[in-house]
Amino acid sequence: MTLDCPLCQSTHVVDFEQDKRRRYFRCDPCSLVFADPASRLSPDEEKAHYDLHENSAEDEGYRQFLSRVAMPLSEKLGMTSQRGLDFGCGPGPVLASMLADKGHTMSIYDPYFSPDTTVLETQYDFVTCTEAIEHFYLPHKEWRQLLSLVKPGGWLAIMTKLVIDADAFKCWHYKNDPTHVSFFSRETFCFLADRDGLDVDFVGNDVILLRKKNE
Template sequence: MTACTLCDSAATQAYHQDKQRAYFQCRACSLVFADPVSHLTPEQEKAVYDQHENHVEDEGYRRFLSRLAAPLSVRLPPGPLAGLDFGCGPGPALASMFREQGHQVAVYDPYFAPDTGVLASQYDFVTCTEAIEHFYTPAREWQLLLSLVKPGGWLGLMTKLATDAEAFSRWHYKNDPTHVSFFSRETFRYLAQRDGLTVEFIGNDVIMLRKNQS
């Protein structure tokens, strides 16, 4: 059986099978993940992302992002602060929204903003919206995200949360071939306990994690 791509546990089990790929679930951290043999190549993945039309000034897109931006903003201390939008995509609207509040916000995306120099710093807050489900190696990428957050800082995530196998079988979210890692509330609670974080869930797809001071 394939080891968990997040916590490396060997305690995984078959979870779902469709025409495109197989999915497994980890019994330790509850992550549901697509069989790694089904992952797209970087060129195929980039071709899918190039079809997205998310623009900085698009009001509908900004309203969507405000579901994370608004609750994170009220949790931040007075600024200006240093932030990073990780996985910003071709239209870094969220970074623009926080800059409009007076914060200094860097951006990173392996395809659209690949300056790895920004990954050498730590930030008061890091955002990652609709990106964590794309992580092929979530164990490595999760540790990278944590390393970017200062002690006492915030990590704000947006991703649709997996619930149960029956709902998963009908879930449109899994049909995107670039979606390979499906987190649940149980997964984030596991990570929070393991990594010394506090976790809050806002609605069905926003997760706020705060790093301990020490």
């Protein structure tokens, strides 16, 4: 099978893992691990899976989870009110409301739950993308879109579980979600930061803060 990497579009792709659900590949240049495109859900199946999520603003555990990205991002942003976009906000834009509570002006976008594309026609001081990037079928396209939404000097804040190595991947619960198709690692984000001229800061195990350099 000949595949191009869906992130960097290299042809240097190798087999990585096979489980009872799917086959996975790894790109040599950018280290992205991705599921076999033939195993993707239909749009209706994917939407049905997302509808099972119950992420509420009243759920203190979920707010604590999102604080892992909200707190370090807020430290980077400082006290000045800034304009942000929560990309892939899901059915309940809890992170957007948390950041709005800190004085920032927030917009939201989600292809299923908040599909107003007019918010993608401007740039922002910061963009958040929490537990969404692993769902991207065409991450080369969506990554470029994310970068285009961030002003020079602005921040892109991502939350996603990171691939560690092949042994850990074999028993990794994160890959068992059928809507998770693109799996990033520290090496992947370092590749992207180096290629695209970004400063990268890894916060904990699953938060990545990238700053777009001033032009």
